[in-house]
Amino acid sequence: MYGTKHNGGWKPMSIIIPKGLPAGYTLATEGVMVMNKDSTVCPLHRPLRVGLLNLMPNKITTEIQIARLLGSTPLQVELTLVKITSHSPKNTPHEHLASFYQDWHDIQAQKFDGFIVTGAPVETIPFEQVYYWSELTHIFRWTQTNVHRCFNICWGAQAAMYYFHGMPKYTLNEKAFGVFKHHGVENKSPYLKGLSDDLTIPVSRWTEMRYTDIPTNSGISVLIDSPDTGLCLLDDPNHHALHFFNHIEYDSHSLADEYFRDREAGRCVHRPRNYFPEDCEALLPKNQWRSHAHLLFANWINQISQTTPIDSNDIGQDRSRTPSIGEVSRSGT
Template sequence: MPIKIPDNLPARATLEAEGVMVLREADAVRQDIRPMRIGLLNLMPNKVKTETQLARLLGSSPLQVELTLVKMTNHVARNTPSDHIISFYHDWEDVRSEKFDGFIVTGAPVETLPFEQVTYWDELRRIFDWTQTNVHCCFNICWGAQAAVHHFHGMTKYLLPQKMFGVYRHRNLAPASPYLRGFSDDFSVPVSRWSEMRREDVPADSGMDVLMESEEAGLCLLNDPAHRSLHMFNHIEYDSHSLSDEYFRDLASDKPVPTPHDYFPDDNPSQPPLNRWRSHAHLLFGNWINEIYQTTPFVIDEIGNEVSARAERPAIALPRKRSA
């Protein structure tokens, strides 16, 4: 099944050119099925690229996914044209009464700041609390994941002496996890951050499980059943050239930045990088969507009333809607 996004969203042309099935809004209305409702709180500077990256992964699911783009209510994005924001994004305050099967919080270019100094920190805390009553499952990425485990579990963020930057080998620590179904024992994940969370700070009574980890880059993916969340500290959603774009952007700005680790062939930035993580990115997001589908309430308005997000019950079909 395809992904439903606004007809004029720039990501549409890119996804269609790649063969991703994209559903027109008029056709979605006629389909006799309730789509999976996924919200995306996009805090990344280049919002168009991030929309495309995540829509690509969500659109590869066999289920119909309806993507809603969300922004902070009072925060003004500086790197995205205002007409794009006005045309495609909803203030969180305008959607807070709605229910979502899934909700994604992205990274943000604020990781060197203490959480409390981020201008939209108070609203983000309210959003995290809101997800516990209005969202069935969450997927938090990079700084969004750091912010979530700090908010819910009090974990400390540590600044790094230099940027952790490149493609790093990771280990599958939980092969039986439904989120890692089909994963290799050893795989690559892009990393781009100035800070880290540490395994020794994971509270023993939090119920969180470490699913992915790297000897060099540290924690990668935590499962947080108590908050129905996955916390991904790295960027498995990145395109082939995302790290390259960051590298050359920083060089042009005279920022001290290392050559991305194990990214360019022979560590030569003049060579085009090879993507060694794409298949695992699709696996992870496909597994996440499948888990939501298996456990989300039959009626979307019942989200927030579940006795247990992981209660054992047979797989259900999402309710059909009356055809037009």
């Protein structure tokens, strides 16, 4: 196990982030070990390189949430922030993007041990009508040769399942919104190691994908689901990816922020279920999923560390890749 000896025991390694990234201060106050690229890294091994394609509106919040989970594992992780080249975000200062993000076109020659695609506020739009869909399909295809393991979240997971497997999404009559009970289905999976049989996970989406649409012989395993909100976590070994349809990375107040934002904007949205204590909006919600989030991401990072090539240049070289539905249709086979 990677880590360094500290007072007779092992202490977690650090996360390497761009120098000056606002998330660094927040994480440091939480006790997460933060480094930048100018700092000395452990000479015994290279850091695991993880890219974050951040499609969320509040990018700074998402940076903190993901970096917190990656930085709390026993392994040293170098985080690269990536944005869609063909899209100019409106909710994040240009100076922040210019200082800390790289366009995907500028990093596509690089190799990554892990790559995360977040959710996006476009879930009710048909996939092909999302204006950066073409570039995103190139990114999904690129992950099959330049990335060892992927972790796709919410709409990012739906988009990947649609691209690779042709699975449709369905618009819900009412938004799935709140904190819901989930169950571990495939407890022998290394990704669920140490997780409880029952989990509580935040959900915030207007669409869903269904078990009955998982293609036969796709190799996909359902790892976590919910009797209330359906599929949650899929393991897609043929495409070296986890697809997580909900938001286990969320902070305690994330659902409240979304709820009050939408209500103030005049949108019709119900109060998040099973969330506010005594269903009272004035009371601070308790975080019931934090330990599950840390353990799931730690398991993902651990699986990467055990299987990724020692030389990052070898990532994807020995991979016999399963073509995507989109590639098959384009080739006419």
